[in-house]
């Protein structure tokens with residue numbers, strides 16, 4: 001190639017890299033649940049590959065969003081049809097003449113309530129853009145422009161930047177930014193407020209008994225507590241999207257927004273409302289922990305396949321740990337509540353047989369095939385990067401405080417990791433371990449070998465003592481245990497879990513057995529549990545079950561409680577340093 005031609009090619013490539021990929025989203029017939037999408041790709045010569053993501057951020061599960069795509073078509077700027085064919089389950093390849101712009105169009109079926117992926121109906125539209133917009137192969141770094149055409153009088157709420165005030169035109173610096181910015185379109189109520197010098201919006205779809213002033217007061221407190229934790233807000237504007245609907249729950253974190261579900265009437269129930277604020281605390285903490293400070297495997301996200309990482313215990317576990325602490329530090333929960341929570345954590349950790357089977361690192365890595373494809377024997381066979389991840393985070397926090405003489409903590413490690421590891425770089429467990437050792441001023445290899453890569457039981461008693469706490473085993477009234485979970489499903493009462501090593505397992509009870517009778521009398525789940533609990537250890541019972549419609553009877557011997565209840569209290573003999581660690585840890589005034 002001669003030099004002029006090379007330069008020409010280079011300039012063409014640079015120009016097309018700067019020309020936005022333009023998406024247009026419309027929803028002319030919401031009750032059909034079909035989004036209408038067009039993607040316009042700047043002029044070029046090579047075939048255009050459009051890829052539909054196989055998964056969305058926050059849920060580590062292959063979902064194959066291409067399954068909802070229909071009516072695909074591709075045209076040039078004059079509206080003439082271009083040839084295309086599919087090359088794999090997620091890819092549409094369009095061939096084009098030289099220097100031709102391409103506009104592809106397709107529709108997406110969107111009727112997935114509470115999945116936080118894509119939903120369009122007569123009431124509203126919600127989309128995680130990864131579940132709706134294809135990306136252009138080789139152009140994921142190109143800027144993006146999005147035009148939304150709302151249905152009727154609906155309006156748009158999103159964390160994306162508006163190209164011009166009053167218009168439904170949005171911009172993003174690249175595809176990943178678009179994919180991580182959910183969009184709500186409907187008659188949602190938008191409540192703006194300022195915190196930490198930045199604009200925030202609480203956007204609620206659906207009716208409920210919420211009070212705007214209360215929400216603003218409480219959300220602001222959570223923002224400000226996180227600002228104290230992390231040192232700065234990593235965004236200009238943040239949007240809390242809320243779906244206020246019967247049976248709604250859970251949430252997903254995004255770049256500068258979150259989508260959360262809540263039931264309509266929890267706002268007047270103090271316990272349920274504080275529980276909802278706990279969800280807000282969790283999702284908002286993710287703005288730093290997983291969106292900014294993210295596993296190296298997510299830098300960048302690869303939407304074509306599983307992104308394997310052993311670091312989810314930090315992204316989810318540490319978030320689940322600190323979301324509770326933030327609630328205490330912000331004044332929504334008190335010291336007594338947290339001490340009770342600690343007792344519950346110890347019991348839940350020790351009552352999960354899977355913690356002795358699968359390491360925390362393996363639980364993170366296999367999230368794609370285990371955690372998100374939950375099987376009925378999960379608690380027997382698997383650890384849990386949320387639950388155990390939060391327990392290990394807690395013990396690590398106290399270990400660092402203890403070793404460093406309370407000069408450092410897991411919080412201070414995360415804060416410096418957040419500054420040193422931007423989203424483009426990511427972090428690894430090895431880097432985190434090195435940062436923890438530096439902060440502690442002591443080697444912590446054994447801690448991570450035992451509790452991240454191994455399955456050594458967690459040293460609750462020893463570690464909680466660093467904060468001047470003592471653990472006692474409370475003597476609960478002797479309740480009989482069988483080791484099964486039974487659930488009423490329609491007219492049937494079904495065994496949905498059997499704990500390994502339990503009397504139920506020894507007796508030969510199986511998951512999916514339908515309980516017909518206990519000692520000859522018909523029972524439902526509530527009565528079954530009450531009667532087992534009322535029996536003393538050593539009592540023999542007859543359980544009649546249907547298995548594959550065949551009646552059979554097993555005999556089981558009730559055991560005593562597999563585990564005691566744990567009570568965590570402040571020790572009368574705590575040293576001044578231990579008391580200081582406790583006060584700083586919970587953010588109490590010394």
Ligand SMILES: [Zn+2]
Pocket residue numbers: 282283286315316319
């Ligand atoms: Zn989370």
